[in-house]
Amino acid sequence: MQDSVNGAAFRHRHLLGIEGLSAAEIERFLDLADGYVELNRQAEKKRALLRGRTIINCFFENSTRTRTSFELAGKRLGGDVINMAVAVSSMVKGETLIDTAMTLNAMHPDVLVVRHPESGAVQLLSQKVDCAVINAGDGSHEHPTQALLDALTIRRRKGRLGGLVVAICGDVLHSRVARSNIALLNTMGARVRVVAPRTLLPAAVERLGVEVFHDMAAGLAAVDIVMMLRLQMERMHGSFVPSTREYFHFFGLDYGKLRAAKPDALIMHPGPMNRGVEIGSEVADDIDRSVIRQQVEMGVAVRMACLEMLTRDLGNGPQTWEGA
Amino acid sequence: MSRLLIRGARLLDPASRRDVPGDLLIEGERIAAVGGDLAVCAGGAEIIDAEGLCLAPGLVDMRVQLREPGAEHMESIESAGEAAAAGGVTTMVALPNTEPPVDDVSVVEFLARRAREVRLAKVHTYAAATKGLAGKQLTEMGLLAANGAVGFTDGVRAVADALVMRRVLSYARSFDLLVLQHPEEPSLAAAGEVNEGEIATRLGLAAIPPAAEIIMIERDLRLVELTGARYHAAHLSTGAAVEAIRQAKARGLPVTCDTAPAYFTLNETAIGDYRTFAKLSPPLRSEADRRAIVAGLADGTIDAIASDHAPWDQDSKRLPFSSAAYGIVGLETLLPLSLRLYHDGALGLLDVLARLSWHPARILRLPIGRLAPGSPADLVLFDPNEPWRIDPDAFRSKSKNAPFDDYPVRGRVVRTLVDGRTIFQRAG
Numbered sequence: 001m002q003d004s005v006n007g008a009a010f011r012h013r014h015l016l017g018i019e020g021l022s023a024a025e026i027e028r029f030l031d032l033a034d035g036y037v038e039l040n041r042q043a044e045k046k047r048a049l050l051r052g053r054t055i056i057n058c059f060f061e062n063s064t065r066t067r068t069s070f071e072l073a074g075k076r077l078g079g080d081v082i083n084m085a086v087a088v089s090s091m092v093k094g095e096t097l098i099d100t101a102m103t104l105n106a107m108h109p110d111v112l113v114v115r116h117p118e119s120g121a122v123q124l125l126s127q128k129v130d131c132a133v134i135n136a137g138d139g140s141h142e143h144p145t146q147a148l149l150d151a152l153t154i155r156r157r158k159g160r161l162g163g164l165v166v167a168i169c170g171d172v173l174h175s176r177v178a179r180s181n182i183a184l185l186n187t188m189g190a191r192v193r194v195v196a197p198r199t200l201l202p203a204a205v206e207r208l209g210v211e212v213f214h215d216m217a218a219g220l221a222a223v224d225i226v227m228m229l230r231l232q233m234e235r236m237h238g239s240f241v242p243s244t245r246e247y248f249h250f251f252g253l254d255y256g257k258l259r260a261a262k263p264d265a266l267i268m269h270p271g272p273m274n275r276g277v278e279i280g281s282e283v284a285d286d287i288d289r290s291v292i293r294q295q296v297e298m299g300v301a302v303r304m305a306c307l308e309m310l311t312r313d314l315g316n317g318p319q320t321w322e323g324a
Numbered sequence: 325m326s327r328l329l330i331r332g333a334r335l336l337d338p339a340s341r342r343d344v345p346g347d348l349l350i351e352g353e354r355i356a357a358v359g360g361d362l363a364v365c366a367g368g369a370e371i372i373d374a375e376g377l378c379l380a381p382g383l384v385d386m387r388v389q390l391r392e393p394g395a396e397h398m399e400s401i402e403s404a405g406e407a408a409a410a411g412g413v414t415t416m417v418a419l420p421n422t423e424p425p426v427d428d429v430s431v432v433e434f435l436a437r438r439a440r441e442v443r444l445a446k447v448h449t450y451a452a453a454t455k456g457l458a459g460k461q462l463t464e465m466g467l468l469a470a471n472g473a474v475g476f477t478d479g480v481r482a483v484a485d486a487l488v489m490r491r492v493l494s495y496a497r498s499f500d501l502l503v504l505q506h507p508e509e510p511s512l513a514a515a516g517e518v519n520e521g522e523i524a525t526r527l528g529l530a531a532i533p534p535a536a537e538i539i540m541i542e543r544d545l546r547l548v549e550l551t552g553a554r555y556h557a558a559h560l561s562t563g564a565a566v567e568a569i570r571q572a573k574a575r576g577l578p579v580t581c582d583t584a585p586a587y588f589t590l591n592e593t594a595i596g597d598y599r600t601f602a603k604l605s606p607p608l609r610s611e612a613d614r615r616a617i618v619a620g621l622a623d624g625t626i627d628a629i630a631s632d633h634a635p636w637d638q639d640s641k642r643l644p645f646s647s648a649a650y651g652i653v654g655l656e657t658l659l660p661l662s663l664r665l666y667h668d669g670a671l672g673l674l675d676v677l678a679r680l681s682w683h684p685a686r687i688l689r690l691p692i693g694r695l696a697p698g699s700p701a702d703l704v705l706f707d708p709n710e711p712w713r714i715d716p717d718a719f720r721s722k723s724k725n726a727p728f729d730d731y732p733v734r735g736r737v738v739r740t741l742v743d744g745r746t747i748f749q750r751a752g
Binding site: 019096097098116118119120121123124138139140141142176179202203204205207208 | 520521522524525526527528529531533597598639642643644645646647
């Protein structure tokens with residue numbers, strides 16, 4: 001199936017991670033999303049592309065931002081979007097993930113958007129359903145739409161991804177955002193660094209294709225992009241780092257540390273931010289260099305692109321019935 | 325008294341290191357004669373033709389989770405007995421992690437009674453080292469041993485507290501009892517799922533460093549030095565642990581250890597894309613560790629191979645990786661997977677069999693595991709070369725959790741006898 005405007009059909013049924021996507025596929029997501037950025041800035045934002053399609057946001061872990069972003073993306077494309085907060089419904093009644101998948105599948109959704117606190121859980125669920133599945137974050141594994149929206153943000157500001165030097169700073173150990181971004185940036189030819197105390201880096205992280213730093217001044221030297229990661233509250237007090245005060249002193253982003261980066265380096269954060277822990281307010285709010293709010297804007301566009309890509313080949317033929 | 329003559333087998337007795345062609349005569353429940361042509365003294369005996377087959381002591385599997393009492397939908401003494409029989413295992417030693425746990429004489433007696441009723445593979449049990457497997461108070465080790473417990477362990481949990489472990493060892497020494505440890509420092513392994521390294525990092529899974537095993541073993545070895553108790557480290561998975569045991573043996577400490585087939589057959593890459601059937605405790609390790617386990621088996625540092633049979637139903641494994649249960653079933657694959665060591669040239673056939681029968685029997689001080697007149701006729705007859713592919717769906721075990729689907733192996737059980745009774749015979 002060829003599409004004259006956007007090239008070959010997307011060859012994956014699901015979007016489970018960045019790992020396994022080619023540079024060309026990533027570019028297509030970004031190209032498509034670029035168009036949606038413009039649409040989203042108009043007063044009339046509604047398209048009919050997903051008319052008649054059902055999208056279920058299935059969140060086994062609380063998230064307001066990502067869920068809202070997907071919900072808006074689905075609605076702007078004309079789809080019917082249902083939000084299920086599974087964290088507070090079936091799982092507490094003892095239903096297994098696979099039972100939940102089967103139940104949802106029986107309702108014939110076209111796309112399931114799934115977030116789950118366990119690594120690999122979204123992939124497991126995807127094996128049990130007939131529709132497309134988008135991973136909205138699984139454990140410490142992947143968060144592909146976050147990496148795509150980060151890439152779109154960078155590309156729109158810098159005009160490219162290849163050749164840029166990107167420092168990812170903070171809790172890489174627990175971060176799915178970091179893993180997806182490392183995979184994407186490496187595929188696109190950027191140079192990736194990670195900067196963190198050793199307690200927040202996973203073993204053999206250099207094998208992911210990154211340079212490892214434990215010092216912000218060295219890690220940020222001459223970088224084009226500074227990506228800060230969120231430090232979860234429960235990890236701040238003595239378990240992985242001694243205190244928020246010490247963490248901010250050595251690893252929190254402020255103008256002092258930012259001086260090492262290129263003068264036009266961009267500041268990014270996937271949100272929600274812990275001001276005064278991993279990032280100081282003055283840099284977070286620097287209108288020239290912080291693109292944190294643009295990231296949120298790009299998020300909706302990227303998710304529209306993902307929904308379009310995964311539903312494009314569904315056609316309008318009869319849906320298969322269970323057991324048929 | 326019934327008489328049974330097994331004719332023309334390759335007789336393999338690891339205890340005497342005998343490997344000769346010949347006959348074996350069984351009278352009643354015991355071996356009456358071994359070797360040579362016994363046709364003359366076998367008047368009226370039933371005859372089994374064993375041309376081209378190996379005859380060896382039945383396997384003594386020193387690490388099996390039975391799930392009875394408490395979780396009989398996953399496994400029972402009967403279904404495990406069937407699985408053992410099909411795998412050439414004539415003696416199973418059960419871990420105490422049942423519900424209720426084996427921390428009381430009544431549970432030891434229950435298991436013995438059930439095993440007598442079922443009459444398949446023989447069943448022995450370890451008792452808990454601490455009450456409720458909670459790692460705090462000692463069990464009635466003397467009474468439990470007097471009622472048949474063959475060793476003391478908290479099963480799939482380490483006795484973590486050093487003082488408690490010292491007292492377990494010290495008390496066990498008073499009665500000359502065996503203490504077995506799940507060697508993993510729990511605070512380092514906490515919530516971990518896979519071996520620490522690139523694969524864990526890529527998959528975003530919580531990791532267990534090899535040091536968790538080594539630290540516990542090295543600590544225990546110091547406590548063994550203090551107390552002089554007989555100590556056995558279960559399921560070694562790391563090269564450093566093998567080295568620690570090697571040095572301890574060289575120093576003359578009363579220390580033994582085992583490993584399970586998964587640790588010399590697979591490495592951490594078997595996890596692939598979150599394959600929960602490859603989730604074990606301890607986790608599958610690096611290829612270098614796998615090789616070190618093979619080397620430890622070859623030089624005798626690792627005394628025994630146990631299946632570490634851990635039956636789980638589908639509901640326990642068809643889950644996201646971090647929620648899935650640890651362990652695989654192994655009774656029916658213990659012999660063929662171990663024979664790979666022989667076919668690959670790493671160990672001689674007698675050496676492999678020693679680690680499956682004679683050595684565990686010796687560690688447990690059970691009067692089995694030999695092809696000798698007067699010994700119980702617990703035997704396995706197998707074709708050492710027959711190629712086949714493992715099919716978990718065909719397992720007799722109630723649970724099918726094994727990462728060896730369609731795995732090619734050589735060597736297959738033809739017949740299993742316990743006390744002279746055939747408890748398994750392959751069809752065809």
